[in-house]
Amino acid sequence: MELLGKPIHTIKDELANILNRSLTELTDQIQKWIKSTEFTISIVSIDFQSPQQGQHSALTLKHDDGGMINFRCSAPLLIAMADRFYHSPVSRLNSVKSQILTASDFRLQQRLGHLFASVIAPEDMWNECDSSLSGDIGLVIQLDVSCEDTLGTITICIDSSLIQTLTTVIGLQPIANINEQFSKQLESTKVVLNTILCEKQMPLDQVLQLKPGDVFDIDLIQSSPISIGQEHLFNGHVAEQNGQLVLIINTSKDA
Known part of the structure; x- marks a missing residue:
């Protein structure tokens, strides 16, 4: 499958977002064409599968x-x-005799197809053709439509080659690039290093008697654990350098 290595679910989600944002505009335009407000569209599914041929001629762009x-x-x-x-x-x-599709019906389907295609990419980038979609895995979009008392479906099939094109048209990127950007962002994120420099054991009754200003001796820990949150990274030890106390990281995490 040619789409391996591409963010295929991101493509699917982005197309769903594009359609959802466009449903009101699509509905309004078609209502004007058919001169009826009793027309609705809803998205049923967007799935990866092999495009299926319809029971009658479909428009291919x-x-x-x-x-x-x-x-x-x-x-x-x-x-x-x-x-x-x-x-x-x-x-x-x-x-029953009148339920045979005519050339006029197909002209309307042609007009509708161009309208829906213009939501995915600019209208001037589409050209009608007689070719059939390949059997490769593509996207199949299923819409439920009601026109007054009639219920039906609109099926839009997008082949794998067009999905590849849309990764550029709608600004999607291969997973490798996304991971690279995430890694760079992660590397520049500021974190807080925590360490314990000393510990002291005291009887509880002495702790309860402590008050501001009290002074007591402490012993520096020979090997201080250094962590980010709950993640223990390495150990270090306190030393004096240029008149200041510093923490020197040990060569080994367990040292």
């Missing part, structure tokens, strides 16, 4: 930088939308 997208509406939904779009005086869904 090719991206200028490589890769293809396949768009199709379920037949009853497309007919219901086309009846509204072309101002049909009667509903063709009421007659």
